[in-house]
Amino acid sequence: MSAVDRFTALPPFSRLTPSExxxxxxxxxxxxxxxxxxxxxxxxxxxxxxVLESGRVEVDTAVPGRGDVVVQTLGPGELLGWSWLVPPHxxxxxxxxxxxxxxxxxxxxxxxxxADADPAFGYALTxxxxxxxxxxxxxxxxxxxxxxxxGS
Numbered sequence: 509m510s511a512v513d514r515f516t517a518l519p520p521f522s523r524l525t526p527s528e529x530x531x532x533x534x535x536x537x538x539x540x541x542x543x544x545x546x547x548x549x550x551x552x553x554x555x556x557x558x559v560l561e562s563g564r565v566e567v568d569t570a571v572p573g574r575g576d577v578v579v580q581t582l583g584p585g586e587l588l589g590w591s592w593l594v595p596p597h598x599x600x601x602x603x604x605x606x607x608x609x610x611x612x613x614x615x616x617x618x619x620x621x622x623a624d625a626d627p628a629f630g631y632a633l634t635x636x637x638x639x640x641x642x643x644x645x646x647x648x649x650x651x652x653x654x655x656x657x658x659g660s
Contacts, residue, residue: 518559518585520636528629535618541605547588550602554591555616557637560584563609567648568602576602577655579648587640592616 516522516529524532539558541547547558550570564583568576579601582588591599593616623630 520587520640523636524632528632531622531626531629532614532619532633535614535622536612537615539611539613541609541611543605543607545605545609547603547605547609548599548601550599552599554589554597554599556589556592557614557616557619558588558611559614560586560588561610561612563611564606565603565609566606568604569600570602579651580644581606587637589616590637590641593620593634593637 516524516533521529521532541563547565548554550568560582562584564581565588566578567580567582567588568578571577582603588603588611589599591597597616619633623633
């Protein structure tokens with residue numbers, strides 16, 4: 509199976525039509541991050557989306573008096589980043605590679621331009637991303653409740 513086939517077979521993208529898949533892959537490039545490297549910083553401009561192919565990434569948020577608190581750990585097949593999709597296009601969370609990470613990186617500006625030019629693609633992409641977002645928010649909420657209860 510090719511890298512593009514593996515990428516487009518992931519659940520968020522598997523329901524895209526062939527023409528929508530072709531648009532999505534126009535925005536894709538392969539990237540790698542070393543263990544300890546930050547992928548994004550909370551509050552900084554957001555301009556990309558990653559689909560993790562290998563490795564682990566921790567998602568964190570700044571908590572006054574506690575510093576950066578890890579709210580989720582992501583691995584292969586998971587998506588990282590959707591702040592590029594809506595204004596003000598700033599990261600809502602930070603992320604750091606726990607291990608060496610390889611990923612498909614999608615250009616957020618190009619995706620927005622493609623979605624504007626083809627509303628059917630824009631709807632399909634947004635629906636796919638928001639399915640992931642809803643799942644991720646449930647996980648983040650559970651993690652924050654655990655942190656609050658344990659006082660750690």
